[in-house]
Amino acid sequence: MIDKLEKIVEFFENMDNQEKIEYLISYADSFKEVPETIASKPYALDKKVEYCESGVYVWSIINEVGNPRFYFYVENPHGVSAKALCSILEEGLENTDLQSVITINTDIVFRIFGYNLSMGKNLGLIGIIQMMQRQVKKLIQDS
Amino acid sequence: MKSKNEKEYFNKEVLVTTDWLLQNLDKKEIRIVESNEDPLLYSTGHIPGAVQIDWTNDLNNQLVRDYIGKEDFEKLMSKNGISNDTTVVFYGDKSNWWACYAFWVFKLFGHTNAKIINGGRLKWEKEGKPLTREVIVYQESDYKSETRNDNDIRAFRDDVVFHIKNGMSLIDVRSPEEYTGKRLHMPEYPNEGALRGGHIPGALNVPWAKAVNDLDGTFKSADELEKLYLVENHLNSDDDLIVYCRIGERSSHTWFLLKYLLGFKNVKNYDGSWTEWGNSVGLPIQK
Numbered sequence: 240m241i242d243k244l245e246k247i248v249e250f251f252e253n254m255d256n257q258e259k260i261e262y263l264i265s266y267a268d269s270f271k272e273v274p275e276t277i278a279s280k281p282y283a284l285d286k287k288v289e290y291c292e293s294g295v296y297v298w299s300i301i302n303e304v305g306n307p308r309f310y311f312y313v314e315n316p317h318g319v320s321a322k323a324l325c326s327i328l329e330e331g332l333e334n335t336d337l338q339s340v341i342t343i344n345t346d347i348v349f350r351i352f353g354y355n356l357s358m359g360k361n362l363g364l365i366g367i368i369q370m371m372q373r374q375v376k377k378l379i380q381d382s
Numbered sequence: 383m384k385s386k387n388e389k390e391y392f393n394k395e396v397l398v399t400t401d402w403l404l405q406n407l408d409k410k411e412i413r414i415v416e417s418n419e420d421p422l423l424y425s426t427g428h429i430p431g432a433v434q435i436d437w438t439n440d441l442n443n444q445l446v447r448d449y450i451g452k453e454d455f456e457k458l459m460s461k462n463g464i465s466n467d468t469t470v471v472f473y474g475d476k477s478n479w480w481a482c483y484a485f486w487v488f489k490l491f492g493h494t495n496a497k498i499i500n501g502g503r504l505k506w507e508k509e510g511k512p513l514t515r516e517v518i519v520y521q522e523s524d525y526k527s528e529t530r531n532d533n534d535i536r537a538f539r540d541d542v543v544f545h546i547k548n549g550m551s552l553i554d555v556r557s558p559e560e561y562t563g564k565r566l567h568m569p570e571y572p573n574e575g576a577l578r579g580g581h582i583p584g585a586l587n588v589p590w591a592k593a594v595n596d597l598d599g600t601f602k603s604a605d606e607l608e609k610l611y612l613v614e615n616h617l618n619s620d621d622d623l624i625v626y627c628r629i630g631e632r633s634s635h636t637w638f639l640l641k642y643l644l645g646f647k648n649v650k651n652y653d654g655s656w657t658e659w660g661n662s663v664g665l666p667i668q669k
Contacts, residue, residue, distance in 0.1 A: 260425045267422070292419055292476075317475040317503065319422040357438045358657075359629070360420070 463520025
């Protein structure tokens with residue numbers, strides 16, 4: 240597991256529910272949309288996470304030092320959880336390598352948000368990570 | 383403003399406007415309830431005075447796939463300061479899916495005094511109406527609930543089996559891709575908790591989204607809804623009708639509009655929906 244991401248996940252695991260809500264909202268507030276230099280609307284549907292009710296799009300690129308960099312767009316302005324997870328992933332995966340991304344356990348969704356997520360919500364949030372992993376596998380394949 | 387010739391909803395009292403709510407925010411006999419797909423959303427800011435009722439943690443039984451019982455409903459009402467005569471006004475995200483779902487569950491317990499804010503959270507926000515992060519803790523009430531009545535507005539699997547055997551109407555309110563089963567066949571993607579894709583034999587496909595205005599999440603006019611359900615889909619307000627989706631939330635939205643806005647007399651929501659039907663041994667599907 241990637242150290243920086245693991246530290247964030249553990250941070251969430253050790254807080255009470257109210258603190259968790261506040262931190263998640265804070266992460267959601269810091270969400271940055273994909274810049275136009277990476278993608279412009281209308282976004283390609285193959286970047287859209289299936290079954291995510293918030294309409295999340297994911298882009299993965301390799302930066303100048305050969306590490307992956309991720310960008311996101313959340314269609315639903317009310318998709319607070321999705322925005323929070325995207326921000327956590329962006330921060331937690333900074334300077335990580337391609338292979339490490341594939342090893343991320345999607346269980347982090349439950350460790351961050353709790354185990355009482357609805358089925359639709361957990362499928363959607365897990366789908367964001369799975370989409371990133373598929374894109375990274377493709378980047379490795381093509382490199 | 384409605385034009386002189388524009389038809390009214392069948393029960394116009396049950397749907398309130400954002401302006402009405404703004405004028406009635408301080409009324410003690412009203413309790414505003416926010417119910418969302420994303421439970422975090424309430425904490426980012428909500429209508430002043432609103433409480434949150436979360437469908438997963440508050441309305442569902444945590445050990446049985448069912449809703450809470452009478453005692454837990456009474457506790458939930460008491461905790462939120464809701465009395466038997468309180469007017470409960472629901473709103474939420476996703477064009478009020480979850481608000482309609484909570485409204486429907488309240489009806490199972492006989493709480494008749496309930497309303498939906500037309501347009502829900504989206505319209506309230508777009509109009510720049512006030513939101514707050516302040517959570518008010520209300521004085522506990524003494525709520526006496528009826529025993530949950532699952533007979534009148536709720537359908538179970540066996541009801542649906544009986545329904546299709548007798549050629550009665552069903553509406554699948556999911557997207558056309560879900561209705562045809564296409565979405566379960568995409569490689570590498572998670573499915574929606576069902577082993578098979580498709581729909582219940584004989585069900586019409588009338589996606590819930592056709593009933594709302596995209597820009598503000600409000601219900602379409604009575605004329606437009608009549609055209610959609612009565613004319614284009616040949617339904618009749620006397621029909622014995624069951625609606626379903628994936629888990630019963632989108633179909634609560636359609637159930638609400640058919641019952642209250644169009645006056646369907648006998649419409650039930652099948653909350654087991656596709657996650658039950660699509661997984662059940664021995665039940666037929668169509669694609």
